Amino acid sequence: MRMSRCLVVTGPERMEMREYPIPAIGPREMLLKVEMVSICGSDPKKYQGTAMWAVEWGGMPFPFILGHEMVGHLEEVGEEAGRLHGVRPGDRVVVEPYIACGRCRYCGSGNDQLCTTRHTYGFSRSCAEPPHLWGGNAEYLFVAEGSKVHTIDPAVPAEAACLLSVIGNGIRWIKTRGELSFGETVVILGPGAQGLATVIAARQAGARRIIVLGLDRDRLKLDLAREFGATHTFTVEETPQIEAVRAATDGEMADLVVECTGASSSIALAPELLRPLGRCVLVGSMGGGKTAAMATDRWTLKELTVRGGLGQAWNCEDATQILNARQVAIEKMITHVLPLGRGEEGMRFFMEGRPDCIRVALRP
Numbered sequence: 001m002r003m004s005r006c007l008v009v010t011g012p013e014r015m016e017m018r019e020y021p022i023p024a025i026g027p028r029e030m031l032l033k034v035e036m037v038s039i040c041g042s043d044p045k046k047y048q049g050t051a052m053w054a055v056e057w058g059g060m061p062f063p064f065i066l067g068h069e070m071v072g073h074l075e076e077v078g079e080e081a082g083r084l085h086g087v088r089p090g091d092r093v094v095v096e097p098y099i100a101c102g103r104c105r106y107c108g109s110g111n112d113q114l115c116t117t118r119h120t121y122g123f124s125r126s127c128a129e130p131p132h133l134w135g136g137n138a139e140y141l142f143v144a145e146g147s148k149v150h151t152i153d154p155a156v157p158a159e160a161a162c163l164l165s166v167i168g169n170g171i172r173w174i175k176t177r178g179e180l181s182f183g184e185t186v187v188i189l190g191p192g193a194q195g196l197a198t199v200i201a202a203r204q205a206g207a208r209r210i211i212v213l214g215l216d217r218d219r220l221k222l223d224l225a226r227e228f229g230a231t232h233t234f235t236v237e238e239t240p241q242i243e244a245v246r247a248a249t250d251g252e253m254a255d256l257v258v259e260c261t262g263a264s265s266s267i268a269l270a271p272e273l274l275r276p277l278g279r280c281v282l283v284g285s286m287g288g289g290k291t292a293a294m295a296t297d298r299w300t301l302k303e304l305t306v307r308g309g310l311g312q313a314w315n316c317e318d319a320t321q322i323l324n325a326r327q328v329a330i331e332k333m334i335t336h337v338l339p340l341g342r343g344e345e346g347m348r349f350f351m352e353g354r355p356d357c358i359r360v361a362l363r364p
């Protein structure tokens, strides 16, 4: 029996390398040999067992294999899966994080991220039971029916390819949830990977001004934001947020704010940065059911719209085009790469939040 080496989360803040058998692949399934997987900003909470889903589910499904941002090569392709996805063994693909049941009202309306089964690679199923290989932090990933895959040009660096769904998220906040029009001004709060992906999407969507606000310690990220198309970057230590947006927009303020920090002070600030009839997409999660206090008068008096932003369903195809065009050095967002066997060290390093670290990726 062939085995796959996997980095398994065995309990809160405990990981170890284990081997699981590679399952037989059915006609609607595929097997991916993982080339690279990045540690998502949402992974530390799963590793610690405190992710919001854990609260809803009554705990994480230990033991499980983390990892939902992966690129690799298809090693086995079921006959029907090959026809459905237009792929063959050997193809280089990214598998989207969400696995759609295809039957619930959310899958039916193209909102797989809200599928009632809540099935996602990298944490929703234990690896104790076959087919075991539900996470990207492994040599092999079992690609279940209901997955979506995107073919990636061999010339695209793995560091860029594994971030496909992150770019898809940015496109979702800007295009689908943010409804940005050509020539509008967007303010992005927080220049982490999600904020940077939002910059890329905003640039593609024809934003006139892309204003990114961060902290002094975010200098590296703000420089990258500029490279990706931000027209203005500010650190809040130097220029308070409202002043910064006022200066950059000649007092007009923003059409759209994408809040990526999840900090209550930042969420409370969003309505102050918007013009009347502006929109805000809340992306950052505080986790644990925390609340943010805000002056609700602003929302009323300016007739603002606030929307939540979760996943990238149906925005990954746009992201694939951006990746394959290779006009943006997306790979620069992966600042550190470690072998899979040192994955726990990589996780702990990522959680330190050092200023020189944007994203950490693992190579099986």
Ligand SMILES: [Zn+2]
Residues within 6 Å of the ligand: 040, 041, 042, 068, 069, 165
């Ligand atoms: Zn992710």
Ligand SMILES: [Zn+2]
Residues within 6 Å of the ligand: 100, 101, 102, 103, 104, 105, 106, 107, 108, 112, 114, 115, 116, 117
């Ligand atoms: Zn569904």
